[in-house]
Amino acid sequence: MTILAFAEQRDNTFKKTAFEIVTAAKKLAESSGAEVVGIVVGDKVKSIAPALGTYGVARVIAVEDPKLSQYSSTAYAAIVANVAKKIGADVVLFPATAMGKDLAPRVAVKLDGGLAADCTALRWENSELLATRPVYAGKALIDVKMNSKCKVFTLRPNVFTAVAVGEASAQVEEHTADLGDAEYSTQVKEIAQSSGKIDVAEAEIIVSGGRGLKGPEHFKLIEELAEVLGAAVGASRAVVDAGWRPHDEQVGQTGKTVSPSLYIAVGISGAIQHLAGMSSSKYIVAINKDKDAPIFQVADYGIVGDAFEILPALTQEARKLLGK
Amino acid sequence: MKIVVCVNHVPDTETKVKVSPDGKSIERTGVNFIINPYDEIAVEEALRLKEKQGGEVISVSLGGDTHKETLRKTLAMGVDKAVLLKDETPRDTFSVARALSDYIKELQADIILFGKQSIDSDTAAVGPMVAEMLGIPSVTVVVKLEIKNGVVLAEREIEGGHEHVETRLPAVVTAQKGLNDPRYPSLKGIMAAKNKPIEERQPTPAANKVEIVAMQKPAAKTPGRIVGTDASAVPELLRLLHEEAKVL
Numbered sequence: 001m002t003i004l005a006f007a008e009q010r011d012n013t014f015k016k017t018a019f020e021i022v023t024a025a026k027k028l029a030e031s032s033g034a035e036v037v038g039i040v041v042g043d044k045v046k047s048i049a050p051a052l053g054t055y056g057v058a059r060v061i062a063v064e065d066p067k068l069s070q071y072s073s074t075a076y077a078a079i080v081a082n083v084a085k086k087i088g089a090d091v092v093l094f095p096a097t098a099m100g101k102d103l104a105p106r107v108a109v110k111l112d113g114g115l116a117a118d119c120t121a122l123r124w125e126n127s128e129l130l131a132t133r134p135v136y137a138g139k140a141l142i143d144v145k146m147n148s149k150c151k152v153f154t155l156r157p158n159v160f161t162a163v164a165v166g167e168a169s170a171q172v173e174e175h176t177a178d179l180g181d182a183e184y185s186t187q188v189k190e191i192a193q194s195s196g197k198i199d200v201a202e203a204e205i206i207v208s209g210g211r212g213l214k215g216p217e218h219f220k221l222i223e224e225l226a227e228v229l230g231a232a233v234g235a236s237r238a239v240v241d242a243g244w245r246p247h248d249e250q251v252g253q254t255g256k257t258v259s260p261s262l263y264i265a266v267g268i269s270g271a272i273q274h275l276a277g278m279s280s281s282k283y284i285v286a287i288n289k290d291k292d293a294p295i296f297q298v299a300d301y302g303i304v305g306d307a308f309e310i311l312p313a314l315t316q317e318a319r320k321l322l323g324k
Numbered sequence: 325m326k327i328v329v330c331v332n333h334v335p336d337t338e339t340k341v342k343v344s345p346d347g348k349s350i351e352r353t354g355v356n357f358i359i360n361p362y363d364e365i366a367v368e369e370a371l372r373l374k375e376k377q378g379g380e381v382i383s384v385s386l387g388g389d390t391h392k393e394t395l396r397k398t399l400a401m402g403v404d405k406a407v408l409l410k411d412e413t414p415r416d417t418f419s420v421a422r423a424l425s426d427y428i429k430e431l432q433a434d435i436i437l438f439g440k441q442s443i444d445s446d447t448a449a450v451g452p453m454v455a456e457m458l459g460i461p462s463v464t465v466v467v468k469l470e471i472k473n474g475v476v477l478a479e480r481e482i483e484g485g486h487e488h489v490e491t492r493l494p495a496v497v498t499a500q501k502g503l504n505d506p507r508y509p510s511l512k513g514i515m516a517a518k519n520k521p522i523e524e525r526q527p528t529p530a531a532n533k534v535e536i537v538a539m540q541k542p543a544a545k546t547p548g549r550i551v552g553t554d555a556s557a558v559p560e561l562l563r564l565l566h567e568e569a570k571v572l
């Protein structure tokens with residue numbers, strides 16, 4: 001049995017999820033005797049590929065071409081599917097990131113395989129591969145199995161922990177992309193970075209603000225705390241709809257589903273749609289002046305009080321604690 | 325321009341999920357169903373494309389008779405024609421995508437719009453799967469869309485920024501919040517929709533690859549500790565985060 005693990009890179013740097021994916025693959029392999037093969041796609045990516053060895057992968061396939069320097073869903077999907085066929089992959093793992101979620105469905109169709117998206121656990125049971133995934137925005141969890149020969153999974157970021165096992169560097173094989181023009185039909189032309197911002201979907205810590213902040217101008221209190229903690233800024237839908245914060249910060253059922261290690265909700269009531277998007281965070285802190293706000297039902301620690309008083313104190317004390 | 329928009333009918337976001345006795349699905353009684361919120365954005369985008377460039381908008385939903393309610397809503401918003409691929413069998417995304425693509429193939433559409441994801445299954449896969457089955461490009465999680473002379477310029481959300489993607493029609497686009505603000509159907513639209521027929525079709529039979537073996541509610545969280553009621557609680561909160569939770 002062979003497991004193909006897609007190691008996402010951008011600008012020739014592996015994303016944290018790349019190490020999570022290969023570690024997950026390695027774990028599945030250990031309990032089943034499967035071989036893990038890493039795959040990295042891009043321009044001049046051969047040089048970064050050996051680093052996957054640190055996470056226990058012995059063999060990595062690098063597909064590089066100047067034309068692959070920017071992401072192309074059509075080309076990347078064709079490449080991954082071609083490699084999967086060549087090595088006879090039974091399982092293909094992607095991160096459930098913007099790139100992984102874009103690719104996995106196309107690759108699944110090319111391989112005539114089932115797809116389980118945004119999985120939070122993978123395990124063998126009676127030699128069958130079972131995946132757990134949240135549905136209804138985390139209000140329920142399902143276990144699924146697949147009857148297709150090839151099985152495709154995307155794994156939720158921040159859930160599978162990357163484990164370095166040593167200094168070993170992986171054996172890198174170079175494969176050519178070997179695609180026609182049609183396969184490059186979809187091309188990223190440019191990436192507009194939100195300047196220096198940490199995205200809620202990738203953050204270890206999130207400080208989120210809601211309507212309790214009273215106005216967009218008060219979000220600087222949230223931003224200051226986020227900066228000290230190295231956190232991303234999140235928002236409730238109420239403040240996104242009010243135009244106080246951009247769409248990409250919205251957490252919840254119709255925003256982003258997040259699972260950081262720490263989620264700090266300030267002036268957020270904890271509506272069911274908001275909880276759906278963040279209740280799988282490892283630790284939740286609520287700051288709200290209403291002791292009956294539903295957010296306290298899911299919080300590990302809470303302060304019932306005025307955000308305008310607590311936030312500046314929290315920022316100041318955190319700065320001391322973290323020596324900033 | 326021939327514009328197709330695929331719409332799903334899902335439990336509304338207020339739904340408190342209860343697992344039904346079969347242990348594999350949710351209790352549906354008492355649940356209010358709505359058009360999938362992202363699909364409403366896709367419908368709005370379809371209508372705007374038509375308003376700008378002319379053409380026809382067809383909405384398609386795969387499911388039981390209850391999906392007609394959502395199709396009716398798309399008609400009320402201004403869609404020209406609604407089609408129900410009538411089938412009650414539970415399907416995985418592959419099987420949904422197969423039925424949709426088999427039907428859409430006949431239509432020779434220029435653009436096929438989807439929501440970013442269904443808020444029930446949360447798979448975010450049917451759109452790109454249909455594109456792959458039709459052998460056409462897809463751009464997912466789109467927050468800005470422009471089409472000129474068959475060229476598609478789309479902005480899609482990625483971690484920490486936006487990708488500007490270029491491709492050509494025919495193509496699949498999946499809609500993310502921020503692409504537009506969906507219109508409310510006008511009273512006239514709602515009245516007119518009552519009389520418009522909904523075409524029924526027999527979809528390609530389900531052939532699922534993924535099977536649900538169990539459904540559970542996530543372990544309920546026990547409410548935590550109230551550390552205090554004013555700023556004097558801040559040092560203790562930080563101590564707990566640092567020493568007990570070890571997240572700082």
Ligand SMILES: Cc1cc2nc3c(=O)[nH]c(=O)nc-3n(C[C@H](O)[C@H](O)[C@H](O)COP(=O)(O)OP(=O)(O)OC[C@H]3O[C@@H](n4cnc5c(N)ncnc54)[C@H](O)[C@@H]3O)c2cc1C
Nearest residue numbers: 210211212236237238252253254255267268269274289307
């Ligand atoms: C289809 C649909 C989808 C939705 N999707 C989402 C989603 O993805 N994400 C989402 O967040 N919501 C979503 N919602 C909206 C959701 O129902 C709530 O309306 C929203 O989450 C409320 O935002 P809020 O908590 O900021 O505001 P409110 O509910 O108004 O809460 C404000 C809170 O601030 C507290 N407060 C006030 N002043 C202070 C102060 N000085 N100090 C401390 N606390 C204070 C109040 O006690 C209150 O609890 C959705 C709704 C629908 C219908």
Ligand SMILES: Nc1ncnc2c1ncn2[C@@H]1O[C@H](COP(=O)(O)O)[C@@H](O)[C@H]1O
Nearest residue numbers: 330331386438439441442447448449450
């Ligand atoms: N049963 C269905 N009928 C029509 N369109 C659907 C159906 N299921 C999903 N879709 C479309 O596919 C998108 C993504 O769904 P999913 O992959 O289930 O998250 C939705 O936003 C809809 O546009």
